[in-house]
Amino acid sequence: MNQYVLEMIGIHKHFPGVHALKGVDLRVKPGTVHGVMGENGAGKSTLMKVAIGLYKADAGTIRFKGEEVSFNSIHEALQKGISMIHQELSPLPYMTVAQNIFLGREILNRFGLIDHKAIDREAGKILEELQIPISPSRIMGELSVAQMQLVEIAEAVSRNAELVIMDEPTSALTEKEVDHLFEIIRNLKNRGVAVVYISHKMDEIFKITDEVSVYRDGELIDCRKTSDLTRELLIKMMVGRSIDQFFQKSKAKIGEIILEVEGLSRRGVFRDVSFTLRRGEILGFAGLVGAGRTEVMETLFGIYPKDKGTIRIKGKKVDIHSPYDAIRNGMAFLTEDRKRSGLYLNLSVRDNIAIASLKEHLKGFLINHSKIHSICEQAVQTLSIKTPNLEQQVMFLSGGNQQKVLVSRWLATSPEILILDEPTRGIDVGAKAEIYKLMSTLAQEGKAIILVSSEMPEILAMSDRIVVMHEGVKIGELTREEATPEKILHMATGETLATFQEAR
Amino acid sequence: MSRLNSKLLSILKKYSILFILIGLILVISILSGGVFLRITNLLNVLRQISVIGIISLGVTMVIITAGIDLSSGAIVAIVSVVVASLLQSPTAADRLFKGGQPWPVLPILIIGLLIGALGGLINGGLIAKFKIPPFVATLGMMTFARGWAFIYSEGRPRGSLIPQFEIIGQGSLFGIPNPAWILLICVLITHVILKHTLWGRYTYALGSNIQAAIVSGINTNRYILLVYTYAGFLSAVASIVLTARIGSGQPGLGMSYELDAIAASVIGGTSLSGGIGSAGGALIGALIIGVMKNGLDILNVSADFQQVMRAIIIVVAVIIDVRKNIKRS
Numbered sequence: 099m100n101q102y103v104l105e106m107i108g109i110h111k112h113f114p115g116v117h118a119l120k121g122v123d124l125r126v127k128p129g130t131v132h133g134v135m136g137e138n139g140a141g142k143s144t145l146m147k148v149a150i151g152l153y154k155a156d157a158g159t160i161r162f163k164g165e166e167v168s169f170n171s172i173h174e175a176l177q178k179g180i181s182m183i184h185q186e187l188s189p190l191p192y193m194t195v196a197q198n199i200f201l202g203r204e205i206l207n208r209f210g211l212i213d214h215k216a217i218d219r220e221a222g223k224i225l226e227e228l229q230i231p232i233s234p235s236r237i238m239g240e241l242s243v244a245q246m247q248l249v250e251i252a253e254a255v256s257r258n259a260e261l262v263i264m265d266e267p268t269s270a271l272t273e274k275e276v277d278h279l280f281e282i283i284r285n286l287k288n289r290g291v292a293v294v295y296i297s298h299k300m301d302e303i304f305k306i307t308d309e310v311s312v313y314r315d316g317e318l319i320d321c322r323k324t325s326d327l328t329r330e331l332l333i334k335m336m337v338g339r340s341i342d343q344f345f346q347k348s349k350a351k352i353g354e355i356i357l358e359v360e361g362l363s364r365r366g367v368f369r370d371v372s373f374t375l376r377r378g379e380i381l382g383f384a385g386l387v388g389a390g391r392t393e394v395m396e397t398l399f400g401i402y403p404k405d406k407g408t409i410r411i412k413g414k415k416v417d418i419h420s421p422y423d424a425i426r427n428g429m430a431f432l433t434e435d436r437k438r439s440g441l442y443l444n445l446s447v448r449d450n451i452a453i454a455s456l457k458e459h460l461k462g463f464l465i466n467h468s469k470i471h472s473i474c475e476q477a478v479q480t481l482s483i484k485t486p487n488l489e490q491q492v493m494f495l496s497g498g499n500q501q502k503v504l505v506s507r508w509l510a511t512s513p514e515i516l517i518l519d520e521p522t523r524g525i526d527v528g529a530k531a532e533i534y535k536l537m538s539t540l541a542q543e544g545k546a547i548i549l550v551s552s553e554m555p556e557i558l559a560m561s562d563r564i565v566v567m568h569e570g571v572k573i574g575e576l577t578r579e580e581a582t583p584e585k586i587l588h589m590a591t592g593e594t595l596a597t598f599q600e601a602r
Numbered sequence: 603m604s605r606l607n608s609k610l611l612s613i614l615k616k617y618s619i620l621f622i623l624i625g626l627i628l629v630i631s632i633l634s635g636g637v638f639l640r641i642t643n644l645l646n647v648l649r650q651i652s653v654i655g656i657i658s659l660g661v662t663m664v665i666i667t668a669g670i671d672l673s674s675g676a677i678v679a680i681v682s683v684v685v686a687s688l689l690q691s692p693t694a695a696d697r698l699f700k701g702g703q704p705w706p707v708l709p710i711l712i713i714g715l716l717i718g719a720l721g722g723l724i725n726g727g728l729i730a731k732f733k734i735p736p737f738v739a740t741l742g743m744m745t746f747a748r749g750w751a752f753i754y755s756e757g758r759p760r761g762s763l764i765p766q767f768e769i770i771g772q773g774s775l776f777g778i779p780n781p782a783w784i785l786l787i788c789v790l791i792t793h794v795i796l797k798h799t800l801w802g803r804y805t806y807a808l809g810s811n812i813q814a815a816i817v818s819g820i821n822t823n824r825y826i827l828l829v830y831t832y833a834g835f836l837s838a839v840a841s842i843v844l845t846a847r848i849g850s851g852q853p854g855l856g857m858s859y860e861l862d863a864i865a866a867s868v869i870g871g872t873s874l875s876g877g878i879g880s881a882g883g884a885l886i887g888a889l890i891i892g893v894m895k896n897g898l899d900i901l902n903v904s905a906d907f908q909q910v911m912r913a914i915i916i917v918v919a920v921i922i923d924v925r926k927n928i929k930r931s
């Protein structure tokens with residue numbers, strides 16, 4: 099019996115211009131949950147891609163169950179018993195759960211045809227064993243993200259995987275779903291399966307893992323038992339320094355009202371949302387996933403048409419029919435999904451920063467490239483964006499740096515109202531702290547900021563006022579002093595402040 | 603040392619297409635015993651590639667938007683027959699005008715260009731406003747325009763055009779054929795559009811990520827419309843050059859030119875998934891196709907076999923493109 103199910107030793111990986119992995123190790127014991135932490139760009143994802151055969155290591159050894167391996171494809175890794183549950187799931191939406199589980203290794207009957215009954219039966223067995231309450235005959239596309247994830251886990255188990263890698267599996271799950279996922283993970287553990295668990299979320303790491311490996315800048319910092327760790331220690335290991343002031347909220351002068359939204363509605367999505375925003379203020383929007391916060395912002399910014407409601411900027415009623423109108427009126431919108439609606443992945447850092455403000459820098463019909471160049475250089479410097487040069491395609495940057503590129507894009511339009519939708523999602527601790535600091539600075543400069551966030555500590559620490567939404571309706575508003583996690587949570591689940599206080 | 607190597611490698615990669623062209627020219631020059639390098643032959647190559655080159659510039663812009671244009675060849679045909687019918691000297695036109703004078707050339711050229719632009723505008727409208735996939739919309743325009751070309755010309759070629767017009771395709775300036783000059787001007791204009799105007803930068807942006815482009819405040823519909831209109835316009839330019847060169851308007855003209863133009867564009871480094879491409883690349887792509895065709899002609903390789911070779915080159919070019927994309931993701 100080997101001590102480790104997976105051993106990666108001295109792994110090196112180079113990309114053009116980047117030494118992504120500088121001889122790192124990872125040792126995972128069977129039947130344990132092994133946390134992998136590190137800032138974005140630390141090399142976690144690259145290491146995992148090496149483990150499953152998506153990338154080939156430039157140097158180093160990989161042993162699986164004591165046997166030296168070198169996978170040429172995900173398929174080979176799968177056959178040996180390594181499965182990965184990806185951040186972005188890719189099921190076949192029109193097939194059943196059972197068909198998805200047995201995709202590529204369908205059970206055949208004696209005529210060589212697919213034996214649907216057997217597939218259903220076997221899938222049902224696996225789901226039952228894992229206590230996943232999903233019928234094997236359901237259509238995949240009807241499931242929630244959380245359920246699809248569980249199906250993928252079932253698939254991994256059905257392949258007799260001995261190592262399952264989970265890359266931020268909870269990023270789209272509700273709290274209850276997370277609890278369920280953890281039960282399943284414990285279940286896997288009991289069956290002797292090892293789980294590599296990548297996450298940015300401290301709570302989860304402490305709750306579910308047995309050991310944690312922390313990476314920074316392509317190197318392994320340390321691998322320790324979770325029980326020997328504290329939150330502070332973990333942060334220190336991740337960023338290489340302790341963060342005293344993680345949330346930097348400095349006092350800003352709250353000025354006159356700049357934005358008034360009244361009775362904003364979009365049929366079937368949200369209704370009658372009203373709020374005001376002042377200069378120098380950070381207005382938090384709290385609520386559960388699906389409460390309609392993002393949709394309100396998208397409508398405010400003109401991406402979707404509103405059905406009702408008025409928007410006033412600096413006291414003047416404005417008509418916003420498109421993002422173009424919104425930008426002209428001094429608004430900026432950092433969207434929640436960087437890759438889908440933010441970045442131009444195959445364009446350069448320069449193009450990504452400049453695109454929304456190009457109009458301001460024309461000489462006749464032609465773009466003033468030297469002006470744009472200096473603006474972009476300035477932006478890279480101010481936000482300390484790590485990129486070899488402005489021509490670098492933005493896809494090669496880490497998540498945190500990509501986010502900074504998007505922030506730069508909007509700052510270049512000199513907005514007065516910034517809407518930040520989950521500005522720190524999926525970025526590392528260091529970049530988070532920088533974004534918080536930037537928000538404070540911007541507020542001090544008199545900009546008005548709307549912060550939509552699902553992270554309770556973030557919204558509590560950064561907001562001057564907090565609007566809480568539930569199922570498309572604004573439930574209430576709390577001042578910074580009033581707000582507590584409990585109050586917000588109660589309101590987010592649909593209780594008004596009054597009923598909450600009565601119950602007390 | 604390794605830094606130097608990697609720098610060298612990145613230069614090689616960036617200009618790989620150019621090196622391929624140079625290599626190709628060297629090989630063909632040697633194999634043909636220098637015949638290829640004769641001035642008359644080189645001028646001939648330029649004349650040959652100009653039509654596909656001009657079309658491929660517009661097609662490149664379309665592909666940068668992550669679209670496709672299959673209607674270029676058919677637009678060449680409809681513009682050719684309309685322009686030729688108006689320029690038949692001086693017999694046909696006298697029927698229209700009492701004086702028997704032919705129409706002046708310039709307005710007729712403008713009519714031709716407008717027809718091309720209109721075809722492109724319809725493509726763009728179908729794609730931007732009605733959200734019809736570019737493949738389907740331009741496939742429709744391809745058969746539509748080709749059909750009208752035959753209807754309008756009653757299936758007959760229109761020859762004996764007035765000489766002032768034929769100069770466009772047959773004359774030369776400073777020893778360089780006029781079609782080559784026109785190609786060069788089109789390359790420059792397209793280059794400036796792509797690199798130095800809002801239109802160009804927005805074209806890259808919306809091809810790279812249309813969702814993000816909308817959020818960035820770009821009126822994506824307007825620029826899609828503009829790009830397809832420009833592609834139609836350039837097809838009309840190419841049609842005028844071709845019609846003037848061969849001295850007649852024909853409804854069967856430009857058959858499968860759209861495919862050659864797409865090939866030139868892709869060989870020149872334009873990515874079919876959008877967001878990447880350049881005017882210079884399209885020119886080099888057209889040159890590679892043209893040089894190869896000319897070289898194989900000199901070497902007496904049969905036209906059928908040439909077709910096979912061209913197919914291989916296109917597939918290899920796309921494989922290179924796809925591999926680049928895989929590395930990125």
